[in-house]
Amino acid sequence: MLFLITILIGILGASIALKMKIPAGAMIGSLFAVAIFNIFTGNAHLPQSYKIITQISTGTFIGAKIKYEDIKGLKEIFFPAFLMVVLMALFNFLMGFFITSTTDIDITTALFATAPGGIADMSIIAYDFGADSSKVAVLQLIRLISVVSIIPMLIKFMIKKVNKNKKTINKNLENNLDTKNIIKKNKKEESFKILLKKVFITLFIGSVTGLLGFYLKVPAGTMSFAMTGTAIYNIFSNKAFMPIKLRQLIQVFAGALIGAKMTMGDIISLKDIAFPVLVIIIGFCAMNLILGILIYKITDFSVETALFSTSPGGMSDMAIIASELGADTPKVAVMQFLRVMSVIGIYPILIKIISNYI
Numbered sequence: 001m002l003f004l005i006t007i008l009i010g011i012l013g014a015s016i017a018l019k020m021k022i023p024a025g026a027m028i029g030s031l032f033a034v035a036i037f038n039i040f041t042g043n044a045h046l047p048q049s050y051k052i053i054t055q056i057s058t059g060t061f062i063g064a065k066i067k068y069e070d071i072k073g074l075k076e077i078f079f080p081a082f083l084m085v086v087l088m089a090l091f092n093f094l095m096g097f098f099i100t101s102t103t104d105i106d107i108t109t110a111l112f113a114t115a116p117g118g119i120a121d122m123s124i125i126a127y128d129f130g131a132d133s134s135k136v137a138v139l140q141l142i143r144l145i146s147v148v149s150i151i152p153m154l155i156k157f158m159i160k161k162v163n164k165n166k167k168t169i170n171k172n173l174e175n176n177l178d179t180k181n182i183i184k185k186n187k188k189e190e191s192f193k194i195l196l197k198k199v200f201i202t203l204f205i206g207s208v209t210g211l212l213g214f215y216l217k218v219p220a221g222t223m224s225f226a227m228t229g230t231a232i233y234n235i236f237s238n239k240a241f242m243p244i245k246l247r248q249l250i251q252v253f254a255g256a257l258i259g260a261k262m263t264m265g266d267i268i269s270l271k272d273i274a275f276p277v278l279v280i281i282i283g284f285c286a287m288n289l290i291l292g293i294l295i296y297k298i299t300d301f302s303v304e305t306a307l308f309s310t311s312p313g314g315m316s317d318m319a320i321i322a323s324e325l326g327a328d329t330p331k332v333a334v335m336q337f338l339r340v341m342s343v344i345g346i347y348p349i350l351i352k353i354i355s356n357y358i
Contacts, residue, residue, distance in 0.1 A: 002045035009037050009044075010256035014248065026248040027320065028149055030255030035145075035262040044260040051257055052214060052222055057250045058320055059223035059333075060206025063230025064240035065323075066330050077334055080295045084310050084335065085342045087294075088116055089350065091287040099276045105135065108355045113139035114280060115351075116312035117343035125348050129355070135273060138266055139280060144258060146281045147313035151288055152321050155307045158289070159325070162296075162303045198241035205240075206230045223319075224337050231330075251320055258317075284312050302328065309335035 013033020017025035038044030096111035105113070112126035113136045122140050127133040209229025213221030234240035292307035301309065308322035309332050322332040 002043055003047075006034055006037070006044045006046050006256055006260060007252070009033050010252045010259070014252045014255065018248075022153075026251035027255040027317065028152070030252045031145065031148065031259040032255075034256045034259030036259075038260055038262055039264050039267060042263065044256075046253075046256050046260045050253060052210070054250055054253045054257065055223040056207055056210035056226045057246065058254075059210055059226030059228075060202060060230045061242045061247060061250065062319055062323070062329050062333050063206065063227040063232075064202055064234055064242045066227075066231035066234060067238065068235050076299065076301075077331060077338075080299050080301065080306075080309070081335055081338045083298075084291055084295065085339065085346075087291055088287065088310070088312070088339065089342075089347070091283065091291075092116060092347070093350075093354070095279060095283045099279055103273075103276060105273075105276060106131070107358050108351060109135055110276070111347075111351045111354065112136045113276065114143075114283070115140075115343055115347050116143075116284070116339065117347065122343075125344075129348070129352065139273065139276060141258075141261060141266065142277050143280050143284060144313060144317075145262075147284060147288075147311060148255075148258065148317050148321070150281070150285055151307075151311050151313065152325065154285060154289065155292075155304065155311075156325060158292075158307060159304055195241065198239055199243065202230060202233070202240045202242055205233050223333075227333055247320065247323065254317055254320060288312065301331065302326075304328075305331050308332045311336075312339075 010030035010033055013029035013031075014026040015029070016033075017029025019025075022028055034044050034046075092114050093111065095114040096107065099105055099110040099114065100107045103110075108129050109126065109131040112122050112129070112131050115122050117140075123133045123137040126136040206226040206229060210222045210226030212229075213223075213225025216225075218225070230240055288307065288311050291310035292303070295301055295310060296303045296306035299306070304322070304325055304327035308318055308325070308327045311318045318336050319329055319333045323329040
């Protein structure tokens with residue numbers, strides 16, 4: 001019963017945000033509505049196992065949009081991905097050093113708290129390293145919420161600024177609009193039974209490959225495997241299909257998952273870590289804008305794609321929002337995947353080395 005109430009509240013929040021035309025409104029509206037509900041009642045209930053469903057759905061949705069032509073352009077990603085990982089690590093360590101020098105938070109805790117990785121991943125690894133995992137979890141949660149809430153609005157502002165002449169429309173946005181038109185045309189030409197069969201096969205392939213990635217315990221494997229499996233199917237058959245409307249439902253679940261983690265205890269604890277919270281919010285927003293604009297300037301990435309590729313949010317969250325604002329979603333997903341892989345695989349080693357010498 002609480003599960004249904006939580007989802008209904010998420011849908012209500014999403015509906016309000018969408019009517020207000022807030023960027024990524026379905027996710028942000030759901031997130032804040034469920035968070036407020038949980039803070040005041042403690043009754044929000046959405047098992048974190050549903051994160052798997054969200055990741056599989058997101059990966060499948062992205063994979064269904066990948067065609068053979070997109071694969072040719074993936075070689076363009078390696079240099080910007082390397083640059084992003086290196087500069088993001090530098091920002092991370094600078095923020096960590098600043099926090100530990102201005103507060104009583106130790107260096108290990110500060111570095112894990114500012115690492116652009118997953119909440120659960122960073123908290124668990126931080127615990128193994130002897131850091132204050134509760135502070136890491138709260139600060140990581142604040143990072144994720146601020147990134148999902150603030151950065152889409154900043155990116156929307158930057159898009160308008162960069163494209164202020166409005167003489168040329170972003171190519172990727174055109175592609176997304178073309179995709180919508182093609183889907184509408186297909187709906188008229190193909191019977192409901194055929195479309196349903198396509199959706200079923202696509203979801204089946206995405207689910208099987210996504211679960212494989214989950215059980216293999218590959219970092220970000222659930223989403224990346226679902227995306228890869230569906231993409232391979234679509235590259236060779238061009239028959240993968242996922243309804244556009246499903247994206248908003250995925251956003252509702254993703255927002256509710258994050259919002260359901262917020263408690264009154266988290267709000268109360270913020271007074272003790274208010275300064276680090278402020279540093280993290282400002283630092284990550286600045287980092288996103290600096291890295292995004294840099295990659296936009298030195299590559300052929302569109303401004304939307306560059307900014308979302310360097311957003312330090314959840315891999316699935318950023319990919320979902322990116323597709324809504326006209327970014328090249330496959331490129332964003334691959335860049336986000338490489339970020340997650342580097343954070344989980346490399347950061348802990350670097351943090352251990354730094355902690356031993358400080």
